[in-house]
Amino acid sequence: MQHYLIGEVARQTGCTPETIRHYERLGLLPKPLRGSNGYRYYDSEAVRRLGFIRRCRDLGLDLGAIRELVELAAQPEASCAAVDAMAARHVAELRARIRALQALADELEATAHQCRGGSIVSCRILDSLTPELSTR
Amino acid sequence: MQHYLIGEVARQTGCTPETIRHYERLGLLPKPLRGSNGYRYYDSEAVRRLGFIRRCRDLGLDLGAIRELVELAAQPEASCAAVDAMAARHVAELRARIRALQALADELEATAHQCRGGSIVSCRILDSLTPELSTR
DNA sequence: CTAAACCCTGTAATCGTTACAGGGTCAAGT
DNA sequence: ACTTGACCCTGTAACGATTACAGGGTTTAG
CATH class of the missing domain: 1.20.5 (Single alpha-helices involved in coiled-coils or other helix-helix interfaces)
Known part of the structure; x- marks a missing residue:
């Protein structure tokens, strides 16, 4: 299973590392694995999710609305x-x-x-x- | 010469008193006369100028751009x-x-x-x- | 004479992000 | 081995444009 440093994720999604950490603080992104050096390691699912958030922001959704969507998506029976x-x-x-x-x-x-x-x-x-x- | 309290100016221009005081702090509006009670008294020129700012904001200009315009307008020879x-x-x-x-x-x-x-x-x-x- | 509707200052919150200070880590080159 | 540079970390403060709040003073109408 591949993992990515925050900078790679940033490049893939068009966010900055600062924004990614910010989303994590807000609870929009799950806390990623941490290496023994403290570095965040993301899997492709996290990249996908961040891409989703980024795209929603581009669409003009505010983070509140995005949070709704993310929570909806987490309940597949909804x-x-x-x-x-x-x-x-x-x-x-x-x-x-x-x-x-x-x-x-x-x-x-x-x-x-x-x-x-x-x-x-x-x-x-x-x-x-x-x-x-x-x-x- | 007529003068207006901040609330009247607010109603005329569609700003809130708080926004007007804010613009004054930013130097976008000249400091108005003050009564002995400390109240701000605006003349119609100030109302006009605030209306201009308000309208520019509606047009999507940021305060930096508006500042440029206001300063340009202050130099009639430009x-x-x-x-x-x-x-x-x-x-x-x-x-x-x-x-x-x-x-x-x-x-x-x-x-x-x-x-x-x-x-x-x-x-x-x-x-x-x-x-x-x-x-x- | 008191209650509502104003006004004042100063400070802090909002939102989404970005910047900074002050550090630690890692890979490449000399 | 050692330094350079590019990365990473945390925590805090700034940004822009407003808005809210606390804690007070003033004016006007009933």
Whole structure:
């Protein structure tokens, strides 16, 4: 059975060793075997699990949600519907974030185009970024 | 000349009083006048400036970038091109984030559809979230 | 005259990570 | 053998942007 040092695991998963130790402290990763020198030795299952966590983070899940998933996965008799529901909920959130970012990017781009090479006194960006105040 | 208590400014700009005091500590907002009771009194210029900051935050700019903008705005002779460049840079970042989120949402949605009501042992979501390990 | 709704300061928590200080270990090269 | 460099360890503190809390003072309406 192969084992890996924390640095190798880091390279394989795209996390840093610090993040891996951090996840261990949080209880998201099981405590790995330790050599007589105190080094952590991970098996491929641990690498797989960390890869899962990393990927979930990329998807924008927070560690709380990931913890839910990891715990769900640890009970193989549980219904897949719970996982499915989480996924659906998260997709909805992602779509909402995308819409908001899209609007903001469009807006910023539009205002930037109004301003080319003038001096800042007439710069429209700063003006257009400033919301109207209740003009009363 | 009208002046506003911190709570009124908060309501007008959508920040909390705590955030406003925080910005003052960071030097993003000039120190306001103080009454004999120690209360902060803001004028409409300060409200405007805070509105600008708030709006930039909504746009996804971090406080460092906002600080740059605020300082640029304070030097009216500076070229508008700098502001323009910042805006362009930020739009590019936003677009990249949008693309990534889009891909991830699609992926999560696709995998969720593969899994309806089964038990977790055969759940594809967890599998598909786990990246392929170097199969060697 | 007192209770609610404000305001103040200063400090610490949040989240997910990263950095640092101050050490120990290991493999390769000279 | 010995040093160099790349790794590993622990524990603690920083980051960014806020938010919460403790422990107080002030103002306003009933």
